[in-house]
Amino acid sequence: MPTRIVDPKTANKDDIARVLDDTAVMLEITGANPFRIRAFSNAARSLEETTEDLREMVKSRELLDVRGIGKGIFADIESLLTTGTFELYEDLRKQVPAGVLAMLRISGMGPKKVKLVYDELGIKSVEELEHAGRAGQLADLPGFGEKTQTNILSGIARMRKYQSRFLYSDAFFQANEIYDAIRVLPGVEQHILGGSLRRRKETIGDVDILVSADVSAPIMDVFTTLDQVATVVAKGDTKSSVILQTGISVDLRVVKHEEFAFASHYFTGSKRHNTEVRARAKKLGYKLNEYGLFNDAGKPTPCKNETALFETLGLAYIAPELRENTGEIEAAASGTLPQLVEESDIRGVFHCHTTYSDGRSTLSEMAEAARTLGHKFFGTGDHSQTAVYAGGLTIEKVREQRDEVDRLNEEMAPFVIFHGIESDILADGALDYPDDVLASFDYIVASIHSQFNMSESEMTKRIVAAIENPYTTMIGHPTGRVLLSRDGYNVNLQTLIDAAAANEVCLEINSYPNRLDLDWRHVRAVKEAGGAIVINPDAHHTKDIEFYRYGVGVARKGWLEKVDVLNSKTPSQLTKYFAARRKRKGIS
């Protein structure tokens, strides 16, 4: 009797992607064709990147148009959504106990070693593996030794200590300390902070630093003995890896100057982008690796930078943020890449808290800080009255704040302060003040702060009701996720995106470092639906205003151009925009 792997009624695409990943791993352990294994992982990645409703795509068979999903895997997904399982998975599960999969998360344990300890010693969990290691049984296995046994035990300890990834912002500061120490060393010419940091992923697994130099040994010596280093994992001529005291891994690669363009492309990734670019190089008769681009005879084609490398492959320059293999290579080939929004396009931000609610800086301090950053406007977004825990503004306080905004606007002109509010979206989708008070604001950010545990249909209905409210200008942190700690609420995002586009409501990229919500994968869907995005720092202190830079990273990863982002408008354009919008919505 086959047991269900997922609940066919509630399984979402992330659940299905996880099952496909597990399938790939079990195939690997059972020694399947490597390309078949990769097909399942590729399908999982492709699935994660789609934004449309999975069930709809299966019903309409549109899922077959998604690259990496063919007839076979389509049938598996269809089976998962109807019966909760599929045949191949059932077969594999008989051969591979669940605990065996968990062993793969130990650094140094791959499919071959996992299979070996299972076959030879019957080990089928991390705990059993640890026990065998302590008893000295692992060292006697063929291909193993004392060192391998020790490494497995420390790998288990490390896995338990540091299970999570790092926020982009945390990794960024730690990485820059190391990067700054390395790039100034004698002999270092070119250098980048590569990997997922350069691609501005929302969370970071490890840090990749690349430099060019004629002699690498002294650089490696400095790197592996920095104060921040807790463990040296590997040390070689061109590559060394360390773990910092904070638990984050840092890789340093040293290449020759003429190899730098190729290496910087390679060490920026993503893996899937690289695979595609290499496949393209191969079709054009080249072999591409991190050291160069070679023809059949092994003759190198020099490229002085990444732009030249892309050009040789018939591609426009692809910004690092776009290198996720989500269509950027095709767009670069056809000359249809977007002109990505820049930090300098941002003329101001909305949704900032002040001491009127739970912020720690006063309204005038916040406005002054924004002006010092070179911004042309600043928008408030204190909490509304229901958010008592966060000092939400009573109607009286709203009027008091409005008076101060008016006063400061006279003093600070031509700098402009817009008076907004972050209104709670109540359980029934209503906003948090009577209409006459709502009408007194320049704009309204509507956000969910309570009752997260609604069903998908209830939550979607609630947020759509807020979007359809004529006073709503933006939806704050649209999914409510907190990175590395909490998933977003159950909401049908495509419905929300379509409703926002139809009602001229901006969706926010909340740039608070542990939110980055909307996710870049969905930002692109907003643009495709014809909607607009606003980048907001959700600042609670003057120094938080700069969080908008993280939001620009998300916007760029979501293929946005200047015109797609509300913050690129000038104060006078915004005044007209808000006024015209009110008129269309019938607000006097």
Added chain:
DNA sequence: GCCGTTTTCGGCCCGACTGTTTTCAGTCG
């Protein structure tokens, strides 16, 4: 298992480091 400007078969990216090996397998990115 997927895919197609080498298109329905035959290919699918490539190299560094470690540990165990007397020439290479496994893991990782």
